[in-house]
Amino acid sequence: MKRIAVLGSTGSVGEQTLDVVAAHPERYEVVALAAGRRVEKLAEQVRRFRPSVVSVAEPAGLATLRELLGPAAPPTLLAGAAGLEAVATADCELVVAGLVGAVGLAPTLAAVRAGRHVALANKEVLVMAGALVRREVAAAGVTLLPVDSEHSAIFQALTGEDPAHVRKIILTASGGPFRTWSAERIARASVEEALAHPNWDMGPKISVDSATLMNKGLEVIEARWLFDVPPERVEVVVHPQSIVHSLVEFRDTSVMAQLGLPDMRVPIAVALAHPERLPLELPSLDLAAVGRLDFETPDTKRFPCLSLAFEALAADEAAPAVLNAANEVAVESFLAGGLPYPEIAATNAAVLEAWTARAGGGALRDLADVLEADAWARARVRERLGAATGGNPT
Numbered sequence: 001m002k003r004i005a006v007l008g009s010t011g012s013v014g015e016q017t018l019d020v021v022a023a024h025p026e027r028y029e030v031v032a033l034a035a036g037r038r039v040e041k042l043a044e045q046v047r048r049f050r051p052s053v054v055s056v057a058e059p060a061g062l063a064t065l066r067e068l069l070g071p072a073a074p075p076t077l078l079a080g081a082a083g084l085e086a087v088a089t090a091d092c093e094l095v096v097a098g099l100v101g102a103v104g105l106a107p108t109l110a111a112v113r114a115g116r117h118v119a120l121a122n123k124e125v126l127v128m129a130g131a132l133v134r135r136e137v138a139a140a141g142v143t144l145l146p147v148d149s150e151h152s153a154i155f156q157a158l159t160g161e162d163p164a165h166v167r168k169i170i171l172t173a174s175g176g177p178f179r180t181w182s183a184e185r186i187a188r189a190s191v192e193e194a195l196a197h198p199n200w201d202m203g204p205k206i207s208v209d210s211a212t213l214m215n216k217g218l219e220v221i222e223a224r225w226l227f228d229v230p231p232e233r234v235e236v237v238v239h240p241q242s243i244v245h246s247l248v249e250f251r252d253t254s255v256m257a258q259l260g261l262p263d264m265r266v267p268i269a270v271a272l273a274h275p276e277r278l279p280l281e282l283p284s285l286d287l288a289a290v291g292r293l294d295f296e297t298p299d300t301k302r303f304p305c306l307s308l309a310f311e312a313l314a315a316d317e318a319a320p321a322v323l324n325a326a327n328e329v330a331v332e333s334f335l336a337g338g339l340p341y342p343e344i345a346a347t348n349a350a351v352l353e354a355w356t357a358r359a360g361g362g363a364l365r366d367l368a369d370v371l372e373a374d375a376w377a378r379a380r381v382r383e384r385l386g387a388a389t390g391g392n393p394t
């Protein structure tokens, strides 16, 4: 029986994790759940999985949760950062990091420091603090298991291989909903259009990131740290069918790929069961029915966010945290109806450029350095938004 804690249990990754767990009650016990604001959904999960530690984003949500659960409430109910930390360090073998954005960094680090293995979906953690997280993971002697489908593919392709034999890592990108759109049409994209991903049903932030290709840029940074490869050995190829989830080329030019129908329960199950494999009741990949697999070079003119990720990696250790924070605020504003779509990339580029123009700094010694870079970037975006909206940033 493996005991697990889920950070972000009400999200797309969190719910699919609980689906996999529910199909294998003899193997997994859920000991802790953390969610944000969807308290009713969380209450259902608590009734179903009976964790002993539960956390929500706000104290107000806590009162609602207590009311909803009544006498079924678990012994420990918490809110905010303390709640996330309690879930991340609950008594278990594996923490599923399924929060979205920078809020996941501190609890994921807490889980690692407490000696928990981590199944990482929350890519922003490695984007913000890759070098730091790698050091902490090594010091604690724990394993970081990728949940992102591309990184799970690479992880699987690397099994049994010598990392020194890797020539390059090739991340596939679906190209998102605007792959075939002209630059003029993309410039007028609405929130609904940006959220309509052709192959994956995901949370709103990653869906917008997939439309801008910022998601692929974040994944390049994630791969750099997860597999300890220099950025010049990471490539991106657009593959609209999302069947080949990523590839590794070795020094003899052999290329290993992992294929499957796009379903996040597969990489989630790989991470939950590692080093075993779980039986999943899902349809098999029928290559004849798929018919063809296409590949294209990404167009960084229409999708400049991809290049920004490589620029951030080349700049300094903190630049990816700056890019990530700028992107989080810009996407939040776009989703709230504030920022027009092209301004996401423009904002990210401007804030990254302002960071690299600063003299000195840029090394990440500890969490405080990461949070400082993150706060610096958020302040720059808010200034920019304030200037654009006459002092009323959305």
Ligand SMILES: NC(=O)c1ccc[n+]([C@@H]2O[C@H](COP(=O)([O-])OP(=O)(O)OC[C@H]3O[C@@H](n4cnc5c(N)ncnc54)[C@H](OP(=O)(O)O)[C@@H]3O)[C@@H](O)[C@H]2O)c1
Residues within 6 Å of the ligand: 007, 008, 009, 010, 011, 012, 013, 014, 034, 035, 036, 037, 038, 039, 056, 057, 098, 099, 100, 101, 103, 121, 122, 123, 124, 147, 148, 149, 200, 201, 202, 203, 204, 205, 206, 264
């Ligand atoms: N979805 C996918 O298929 C997929 C695939 C690959 C990688 N990923 C990565 O996995 C991560 C999660 O993505 P997702 O699509 O599952 O996102 P999502 O559906 O938006 O879920 C995010 C989760 O985080 C919780 N949360 C957000 N802010 C919080 C806060 N301040 N305090 C506590 N909880 C908070 C949310 O709670 P409430 O909903 O209750 O507010 C929700 O449970 C992202 O980093 C994404 O890039 C996702």
